[in-house]
Amino acid sequence: MKDKKCCICLEEFQEQDSKFCDGCKKILHMDCIVNSGQARCPFCRKEVDIPDQYKEKIEEKRRELREYIESNNPDPLESLTKEELVNLILSIRNTNTRLRSANNNMRLANNHIRLANNYIRLANSLRFN
């Protein structure tokens, strides 16, 4: 598990519980799944098995979110039901997660391109000197 990073927060795994997604093969912190408020992989949306001690935490997150929505009464979204709002906010959060991960992949790809360019430069210099 060392050196592996959680695909949600991009932090390395320490001692925390983690979860392997059967759908997209990503490894995620249990706590990061809990924070998303859904027993689903935020990347491929496949349901993941949640150990009992985390199920209550997920419910708590959803309750928190619902209370937040109720206490802040967001006017422009008045026509939506509370449940629709919860799902909207969760999907926005999940989109953010995916964007963060895409950015990370882009950074990785750029590093590989830079590395390849260095090799090309090296190969050229060896040929001409």
Ligand SMILES: [Zn+2]
């Ligand atoms: Zn994480």
Ligand SMILES: [Zn+2]
């Ligand atoms: Zn997945």
